[in-house]
Amino acid sequence: MSHSHAHVHAAQSGFDEHAAETLAWSDAMLLGHAPMDDAHEEFVVVVRALAACNVATALGCLQAVEDHLLAHFGTEREWMERTEFPAMECHLDEHQKVLDTVLEVNQLAKAGEVGLRDVHRLAAALADWFPKHATYLDSALSAWINKRMHGGAPVILRRDLGTSAFQEELAA
Numbered sequence: 001m002s003h004s005h006a007h008v009h010a011a012q013s014g015f016d017e018h019a020a021e022t023l024a025w026s027d028a029m030l031l032g033h034a035p036m037d038d039a040h041e042e043f044v045v046v047v048r049a050l051a052a053c054n055v056a057t058a059l060g061c062l063q064a065v066e067d068h069l070l071a072h073f074g075t076e077r078e079w080m081e082r083t084e085f086p087a088m089e090c091h092l093d094e095h096q097k098v099l100d101t102v103l104e105v106n107q108l109a110k111a112g113e114v115g116l117r118d119v120h121r122l123a124a125a126l127a128d129w130f131p132k133h134a135t136y137l138d139s140a141l142s143a144w145i146n147k148r149m150h151g152g153a154p155v156i157l158r159r160d161l162g163t164s165a166f167q168e169e170l171a172a
């Protein structure tokens with residue numbers, strides 16, 4: 001049991017323990033792709049609920065975060081695959097690390113092996129992680145999707161036609 005605890009803490013090391021207290025949805029967090037913005041607003045809702053949970057609601061809040069992340073990350077992966085997003089691997093790696101931590105804490109919580117403090121630490125770790133991820137990785141994906149949807153043809157052609165077409169375009 002102590003081994004499990006150590007592992008959970010290691011996965012969440014080096015974050016702002018008070019991050020959940022200041023996590024709030026605002027227009028400043030909009031990235032311009034509406035379905036992604038909706039998912040991000042939901043992220044804020046479920047993580048805030050997790051940060052505010054008590055012993056009676058902790059398991060339900062953990063499950064809500066897990067369900068949310070599976071859908072949120074699954075949808076982003078679909079978008080990346082469909083639009084051939086270039087930085088896909090790095091983005092998906094980060095999702096997987098976060099998901100692994102949530103799955104682990106949820107599993108341990110169901111077995112009664114983590115306390116409320118650990119659950120609240122997880123909420124803080126998620127709240128600390130999210131703005132950075134959204135700013136650096138999700139914003140790039142949102143811009144990429146919008147480019148592909150509205151006049152993004154040059155980007156698509158460039159990738160599909162290969163190096164010589166890319167050089168022609170540069171020369172033009």
Ligand SMILES: [Fe+2]
Nearest residue numbers: 040072076138
């Ligand atoms: Fe996201």
Ligand SMILES: [Fe+2]
Nearest residue numbers: 076133137138
């Ligand atoms: Fe993401």
